[in-house]
Amino acid sequence: MILTVTLNPAVDISYPLQTLVIDDVNRVSDVSKTAGGKGLNVSRVLHLMQQTLLATGIVGGHIGNFIKQKLDDDQIQHEFFEIQQESRNAIAILHDDGCQTEILEAGPTISADDAQAFMQFYGQLLTKVSTVTLSGSLPKGLGADYYAKMVEMAGNAGVKAILDTSGASLLASLKATVKPTLIKPNETEIAQLLDQPIDVTDIDGLKTALQAPIFAGVEWIVVSMGAAGAFAKHNDHFYRVSIPKIHVENPVGSGDSTLAGLAMAIDTNESDEVILKTGMTTGMLNTMEKQTGFVNPELFKPYFAKVTFKEV
Ligand code: ATP
Numbered sequence: 109m110i111l112t113v114t115l116n117p118a119v120d121i122s123y124p125l126q127t128l129v130i131d132d133v134n135r136v137s138d139v140s141k142t143a144g145g146k147g148l149n150v151s152r153v154l155h156l157m158q159q160t161l162l163a164t165g166i167v168g169g170h171i172g173n174f175i176k177q178k179l180d181d182d183q184i185q186h187e188f189f190e191i192q193q194e195s196r197n198a199i200a201i202l203h204d205d206g207c208q209t210e211i212l213e214a215g216p217t218i219s220a221d222d223a224q225a226f227m228q229f230y231g232q233l234l235t236k237v238s239t240v241t242l243s244g245s246l247p248k249g250l251g252a253d254y255y256a257k258m259v260e261m262a263g264n265a266g267v268k269a270i271l272d273t274s275g276a277s278l279l280a281s282l283k284a285t286v287k288p289t290l291i292k293p294n295e296t297e298i299a300q301l302l303d304q305p306i307d308v309t310d311i312d313g314l315k316t317a318l319q320a321p322i323f324a325g326v327e328w329i330v331v332s333m334g335a336a337g338a339f340a341k342h343n344d345h346f347y348r349v350s351i352p353k354i355h356v357e358n359p360v361g362s363g364d365s366t367l368a369g370l371a372m373a374i375d376t377n378e379s380d381e382v383i384l385k386t387g388m389t390t391g392m393l394n395t396m397e398k399q400t401g402f403v404n405p406e407l408f409k410p411y412f413a414k415v416t417f418k419e420v
Contacts, residue, residue: 109160109237110154110159110237110238110239110240110371110372111162111164111236111237112147112148112154112163112241113147113164113230113241113243113258114148114151114164114243114244115166115244115246115250116215116246117144117145117166117175117195117196118196118197119141119142119143119144119171119174119195119197119198120140120144120400121139121140121198121199122139122140122200122202124136124138124203128201128203128209141174142400143174143182145165145243145244147163147243148163149365150364150365150367150368150371151184151368152402153365153368153390153394153402154368155182155183156402156404157368157369157405157408158405159368161184161185162187163186163187164230164233165188165189166189166218167188167190167191167195168190168192169192169193169195172188172191172194175195176188187233189222189230191222193217195215196215198211198213215248216247217247217249218247220249223251227258230261231261231265234267237267238267238375239375240262240267240270241270241368242258242259242288243364244273245273245277246273252277253277253280253284254277255277255280255281256281256283259271260286268289268290268374268375269288269289269290270289270290270292270367270371271288271290271292272292274293275300278297279301279322282301282323282326287327288326289328289374290327290330290374291328292331292363292370293331294331294332295308295333298318298331301322308331308333311348311420314339315341323341328340328341328374330370330384330387332362332363334362335351337349337350337388337415338384338388346419347380347384347417347418347419347420348420349384349416349417351392351414352392352411352414352415354392354395356395356396357397358394358395358397358399358400360400361401362391363391365390365394365401366387366391367387369387369388369390370384370387373387384415385415389415390403
C-alpha cells in the first residue's frame with residue numbers, strides 16, 4: 109500500500125469569470141471546490157488507477173473537515189492528523205481568455221508540539237505501507253529538515269520514500285544520511301542545487317549533472333521535461349523517455365500525476381522501463397483532462413504503448 113503525505117492541504121476554489129474587474133464586485137455562479145495540495149493530487153490519481161492508498165497530512169477546522177469530506181466523497185481512504193488551526197483555501201480566478209489570477213493562503217503555522225506529534229502519528233502509519241510519497245512545500249513552523257526526518261523514518265521502517273519538493277527541504281533531504289528512494293527535480297531545481305545552468309537537451313551534460321556528489325546515494329532521479337518526456341537515472345543507469353504529441357487540455361498537476369505513476373510502479377517492483385513509462389503515461393493522461401490531478405484509466409494502456417524508452 110502507498111501512503112501519500114500532504115502537510116499543507118487546501119480547498120482549491122476555482123472562480124471562472126468572463127472578465128476580472130478590479131476594484132469592483134465580481135459575481136460568480138459556476139464555483140468549483142475540491143480537495144487540493146500536491147499530495148492530494150497524487151492520491152486522486154492513485155485512486156483512479158485502482159491503487160490501494162492511505163492519504164495523510166495535517167488538517168484543521170472547517171476547511172480541514174471539508175477536505176476530509178471531499179476525500180470521503182471520492183472514496184479515498186485517509187487518516188489525517190488534526191490541529192486546532194484552520195486549513196487553507198487556494199483560490200484560482202480564471203478570467204479573460206486564459207488568464208489565471210491566484211490567491212493562495214499560507215495556511216496554519218504548525219506548533220512544535222504538533223510537529224512532534226505528527227511525526228509519531230506518521231510513524232504508526234508507516235507500519236501499514238510499503239511506499240510513501242511526500243509532496244509539496246512545508247507549512248510554516250516546520251523546519252527545513254522535516255521531510256529529511258520523514259524520509260529517515262521511512263528508510264528505517266523499510267518503506268520506500270518518494271520525495272517531490274524543492275528548495276531548502278530538498279537540499280536537507282539530499283544532505284541527510286538516509287536518502288529518498290526517488291526525487292523528481294525539474295530543470296530549474298537541478299540548476300539551483302548545482303548552482304549552474306542546465307541544458308536538458310544535452311544528454312552528456314545531464315549525466316554529469318546527476319552524478320554530482322549532492323545526488324550520491326539517491327536511487328532514482330527523474331527529471332520530467334513536460335512535452336519532452338523525461339530523463340532519469342537509476343543507480344548507474346541513465347534513461348531517456350519520450351512521449352507522443354498529445355492534445356493538452358490542462359497541464360497543471362502533471363508532475364503530481366507522474367509521481368503517482370512512478371510510485372505505483374515502484375511499489376510493485378516493476379522494471380525500470382515500466383516504472384518510467386507508467387509515470388510518463390499518468391502525467392500525459394492528466395494533461396488531457398480539464399481537472400487538475402485527474403486521469404482517465406481507460407486510456408492508460410494505449411498511451412503507455414506510445415511511450416518510448418531507451419538506455420543512454
Ligand atoms: P507541475 O509541477 O506543473 O505539475 P512538473 O514540472 O513537475 O509539473 P512536467 O515535466 O511539466 O512536471 O510534467 C510531468 C509529465 O507530464 C511529463 O514528463 C509528461 O509525461 C507529462 N506532460 C506534461 N506536460 C505535457 C505536455 N505539454 N504534453 C505532453 N505531456 C506532458
